[in-house]
Amino acid sequence: MQDLQPGKLASIYVVLGTVNYLADQLKTKLLQVIPSEEQTMNVGSYDMETTPVAVALDDAMSAPFFGERRLVFINHPYFLTGETKKNKIDHDLDTLQSYFDHPEPDTIMVLMAPYEKLDARKKLVKTLKKQATIIEINQVSEHETQKYVQSELAAKKISIDPDALQALVSRTDGQLGLIMAQLPKLMIYAARSQRIDLPAVDALVTKSLTQNVFDLVNNVLRYQTQAAVELYHELVTAQEAPLKINAILLGQFRLLLQVKILARAGYSQGSLASTLKVHPYRVKLALQTVRQFNQPALRAAYLGLLQTEVQMKTTQRDPELLFELFMVQFVNERQVLAKN
Numbered sequence: 305m306q307d308l309q310p311g312k313l314a315s316i317y318v319v320l321g322t323v324n325y326l327a328d329q330l331k332t333k334l335l336q337v338i339p340s341e342e343q344t345m346n347v348g349s350y351d352m353e354t355t356p357v358a359v360a361l362d363d364a365m366s367a368p369f370f371g372e373r374r375l376v377f378i379n380h381p382y383f384l385t386g387e388t389k390k391n392k393i394d395h396d397l398d399t400l401q402s403y404f405d406h407p408e409p410d411t412i413m414v415l416m417a418p419y420e421k422l423d424a425r426k427k428l429v430k431t432l433k434k435q436a437t438i439i440e441i442n443q444v445s446e447h448e449t450q451k452y453v454q455s456e457l458a459a460k461k462i463s464i465d466p467d468a469l470q471a472l473v474s475r476t477d478g479q480l481g482l483i484m485a486q487l488p489k490l491m492i493y494a495a496r497s498q499r500i501d502l503p504a505v506d507a508l509v510t511k512s513l514t515q516n517v518f519d520l521v522n523n524v525l526r527y528q529t530q531a532a533v534e535l536y537h538e539l540v541t542a543q544e545a546p547l548k549i550n551a552i553l554l555g556q557f558r559l560l561l562q563v564k565i566l567a568r569a570g571y572s573q574g575s576l577a578s579t580l581k582v583h584p585y586r587v588k589l590a591l592q593t594v595r596q597f598n599q600p601a602l603r604a605a606y607l608g609l610l611q612t613e614v615q616m617k618t619t620q621r622d623p624e625l626l627f628e629l630f631m632v633q634f635v636n637e638r639q640v641l642a643k644n
Contacts, residue, residue, distance in 0.1 A: 478585025546623030
């Protein structure tokens with residue numbers, strides 16, 4: 305962000321990654337390079353899933369209209385990845401290659417690539433690695449997220465207590481975009497005191513479905529049947545679909561099993577996140593959880609929820625009753641496992 309200043313600008317940028325909040329921030333910063341009164345004529349944005357790249361190239365190769373620079377965004381350049389599209393657009397990639405080799409000096413081309421990675425085998429990608437400034441915004445670690453939030457608040461002369469920051473990260477699953485969406489109301493709360501505390505986060509930031517399901521997972525694994533059933537009922541009462549709740553539960557137990565097995569094989573937290581393609585914060589929570597429970601218990605819960613899903617899809621039985629039956633069976637299996 306600091307380098308996106310006149311005199312430091314590159315001819316080609318690639319914004320690569322899936323953190324949409326940061327992508328939007330970079331896009332806003334780049335737009336500021338073009339004076340607002342010139343943006344109508346000197347800023348173009350083209351979606352490669354619906355528009356041929358030749359259209360964007362015509363714009364990029366045109367001289368700025370009563371201005372110093374032209375800014376061209378190329379969105380969803382899937383041809384830089386291994387993806388294929390059913391409704392394939394006819395893209396002139398040879399001309400695009402020529403442009404990468406010899407970019408227009410008065411044009412800033414920005415390829416907005418919301419993907420985890422590009423296909424390094426492709427000639428276009430090899431050229432971009434030499435010619436372009438590549439800004440990677442894939443996974444943001446918990447530490448980086450906290451630093452970013454603290455920096456944004458410090459700019460407004462607002463502090464946040466450590467326990468409040470941890471609760472904020474927890475309630476938003478560590479997703480930077482979700483955290484930043486919560487900050488405005490927290491800053492209003494802190495208008496007088498200039499400080500965000502834990503009661504503010506508890507009162508103003510609602511737990512996500514995933515966070516509620518994480519609490520539900522802990523209730524299940526600790527065989528807290530009443531607490532698990534009550535939380536499940538609260539989620540259903542809040543209009544969450546039982547199949548959706550069960551699917552997230554199932555996915556969480558699948559992740560716990562994978563983390564348990566791979567951690568035993570020597571995988572670190574970072575390698576687990578990249579191998580499983582899961583946000584680092586989720587891996588951190590999973591590692592904390594699996595240290596407390598053995599693999600047979602995780603496996604039993606996963607298989608029990610799998611059977612519950614089948615029954616939800618094939619019978620007319622009440623979903624809450626099916627979840628209660630799952631809990632009873634899971635507790636009974638614990639007793640069998642304990643005897644063995």
